[in-house]
Amino acid sequence: MRPAPVLRFSPIIYFMAKVLTILVDSPDEKGLIYKITGILYNRSLNIVKNREFVDSDSNRFFMRTEVEGVVDECLLEEELTSVLPDQSKIKVVSDRRKKLVILVTKENHCLGDLLVRNHFKEWNADILAVIGNYDVLKSFTEKFNVPFHFVDATNMSRDMHEQAMLKIIDGYAPDYLVLAKYMRVLTPEFVKNYEERIINIHHSFLPAFIGGHPYRQAYLRGVKIIGATAHFVNNSLDEGPIICQNVIPVDHSQNASDMARAGKDIEKIVLAQSLKMVLEDRVMLSGNKTVIL
């Protein structure tokens, strides 16, 4: 017998229905959906959206459920843990606004797109700051009343530069870092501070044209389609889990810089679409791949 809800909430908050997102990543076995939905049913939670996926390679079960109702998140997480197999990862996410920090270098198209969306509150999230290793985007960023931090890399070791960046970033305690055409490679030491929480936009259809100058490479190879890839950053450059990709046709009349210009439009859209899915807690990780539910 558990009277917890009475104790944990004031009478007013207790009665407010809210939307919670439940994320389950567990070893697959018979009866998982039954057990999970049983708990939700007993707690009178209404399932608004529900998606599952079984990765038969790794034999893991993924589930994302949106429920409406009155419940304490921690208790729900505990209860789910009690019925699910060992080595399950369970997250119950409330709909609080998330916090973002953006990293940039010199290119404006992705940053511009993100700042406009942020200004008009397109997401349930806020851009707290923009950090650049150049200062060319400073005044533009500040038009939107978002602070811009210029962290010059000249005369600094990579390590010192990253430490200087981290110090600023950590001050904002962001949920996610967004690399909006940040053109420096991040070290594994940096990445591990925000593991599975750094989103990058790469200006090619990965894994084609890994590394720098992908449009030049695409032009020289004579491809008829170019693309953009948004992915989580892990230790291997350009090899983290892919979130979203898109492409546009090109032809022989476009040179490398025409392709770069044309590519900007899909880069910014692919980045924004990926960020939207991440902010809606729809992107789960299965090894080096994403499961989008």
Next chain:
Amino acid sequence: MRPAPVLRFSPIIYFMAKVLTILVDSPDEKGLIYKITGILYNRSLNIVKNREFVDSDSNRFFMRTEVEGVVDECLLEEELTSVLPDQSKIKVVSDRRKKLVILVTKENHCLGDLLVRNHFKEWNADILAVIGNYDVLKSFTEKFNVPFHFVDATNMSRDMHEQAMLKIIDGYAPDYLVLAKYMRVLTPEFVKNYEERIINIHHSFLPAFIGGHPYRQAYLRGVKIIGATAHFVNNSLDEGPIICQNVIPVDHSQNASDMARAGKDIEKIVLAQSLKMVLEDRVMLSGNKTVIL
């Protein structure tokens, strides 16, 4: 200790594990997934794939579940019916091969594509016959050892022609009729014989360019993209539930017949993709819309 392998090949089919697809379309209410998966869990059925959708306009719940295990389909259907709300539609579909009859007029691209796929057993289904209101595709069809019936419409009322068609079609007891560029309008009387089981490919991006000569219309309107639409046929011409659509870019240099030629490639692919989804029991109907799970 279970001596099943010995039994497995006994004449008693009842004990053979198989894949079943469970389709539920019911009024939405709390606990549906819990109740359904409870039955599956108690019967030791393993859920291989599962998708749900709630249409908040009609307040109906849709679910498609693939399970593996040993079960009698009728008993399972009954048991599910007993826990689900009134006005639920429940289907438990075994993986028997489905039967198709194709209707054509003169154009060969869709028919050719379907016959090649059928020849190489791409689907869990068979084309039993092709029926044409012209005979130009007869010898081509027969190359594939599929019977071709020529039902000439000259000197026949629409009604008589449809009756003549139906007599042949009914003889094959097909699960689905596929209109592979069959260019005559079907009457409501004809359609009701195969309600929700007639699939048509329309050579435009519906609802643009309803009716005849869509490529001519598209050319005259100067569109920059053309499309194809596969849909179920209902009583209103070109207005049945859409299953799949696709498009290709066009430009000013293409006249109506260039567009028609270019459109053929997407027509045949869209039709084949739609048919594949229908044959996999992935397409459910919600009013005049499809829910694809």
Next chain:
Amino acid sequence: MRPAPVLRFSPIIYFMAKVLTILVDSPDEKGLIYKITGILYNRSLNIVKNREFVDSDSNRFFMRTEVEGVVDECLLEEELTSVLPDQSKIKVVSDRRKKLVILVTKENHCLGDLLVRNHFKEWNADILAVIGNYDVLKSFTEKFNVPFHFVDATNMSRDMHEQAMLKIIDGYAPDYLVLAKYMRVLTPEFVKNYEERIINIHHSFLPAFIGGHPYRQAYLRGVKIIGATAHFVNNSLDEGPIICQNVIPVDHSQNASDMARAGKDIEKIVLAQSLKMVLEDRVMLSGNKTVIL
């Protein structure tokens, strides 16, 4: 003998090579390319890009040529006129920066995209002003140092409102008006002031879902693809010559407002791409269709 160049240019400008764009729209006949390129060759102009198209329906010839060299535009235009058939339209366009005025209502995504591009000088053009029939985008516009004029339509006849708008617009003498989700219908009287110079973005894949609420219509029809169309505005609502279209896939899980949100990304990209082509003088008109060279 014609000493005009000496008189018309100062000695310094005279010797500066420049890029000119020559646009020819004439009745088709044998030898046109030969005659036109002959003039260019004799004037030592180097052809950088060249595209032609013959509309066999109207029997008209379209040509767009970019040349580099030293030449007086008016003289070149005269000389071309002298060799081309009657009823030819010849334009020699210099690469001067063009002037834009934007019209908006309440939605921000197209305006935001245009203002960012304008801020970073993406085009050989400048946004001189934004005019709205609501003032919700005023402070946003002014962040970019672009004047915003609020022309309230309340308590005004359509005619009076358009006159008030025109007065402001005419003051800027723009080359093009861009309707960036301006949600009021323009009268033929208004349109004729900027004939063939008003670009609109329509939030559907025209000619499907003409008129208001296209996403609602698309949702109700259950389409699997939605689109956006940029077109020149003529007297018939939503029926002017189409410049560019694009689409994105949707599915049953997206309601009308999800589709509207998803559609915004293609609306802004399609509008920007169309505007880019118009500003590069690549869009010619052939009746109610565009020829893009």
Next chain:
Amino acid sequence: MRPAPVLRFSPIIYFMAKVLTILVDSPDEKGLIYKITGILYNRSLNIVKNREFVDSDSNRFFMRTEVEGVVDECLLEEELTSVLPDQSKIKVVSDRRKKLVILVTKENHCLGDLLVRNHFKEWNADILAVIGNYDVLKSFTEKFNVPFHFVDATNMSRDMHEQAMLKIIDGYAPDYLVLAKYMRVLTPEFVKNYEERIINIHHSFLPAFIGGHPYRQAYLRGVKIIGATAHFVNNSLDEGPIICQNVIPVDHSQNASDMARAGKDIEKIVLAQSLKMVLEDRVMLSGNKTVIL
């Protein structure tokens, strides 16, 4: 006064108007279009279609012109040669039907598509024979009255096998060889016999996933889009000039074999579209890239 109509149907074929395609690939210099169109004008040839391109990297000029009229092809070629710079390549191509030989292994989708198109005379070309290193597609091919040659590679050196293939191929004197999922690597010795005349379909979005098992690679990498690439074969495996590419979206729910199945539809369409452009003499080569006019 010209009594031509009387002559036009005389036995002297020389005087029959026909469509010729003129292909020019020459060093770029001022006046090329003027000189070429001058010859055409003087010979009373009517330009039906005309496209040019200047590759500013290699400084070469490419032109494809379709003309109607009465002319001897060799004389025209000579006359064009006389006015064009040294190192120009000039081809005047009549509209005779071209000859194709298809190479296959075991997969049927590309072959099936090509044979249906060939059967219904979709191109101005004929498939003369199909050659396979397996015999599984023999009876299927023969349904279409196209000879199938089985050249078994077992117990043969690569060299011996290619010699055996070549002997058969050469007997047909084809204009183009089409590798319709021919899964053996061709040696440079083989390729040089049909240089710039072998078209391959590669089952990935080159240059991603070069080599074997691209769908497996794509699955493991977790890409969200897969593609197909048609290209000319040169000495480096999968690195010849790309003619056409296309893509389809995939998601986490598709494993490697689902992707392979989905990919087949674009493979066959991309191959057919590329072949169509090649057969229309629209594909020129500029180094390792194609120029498509």
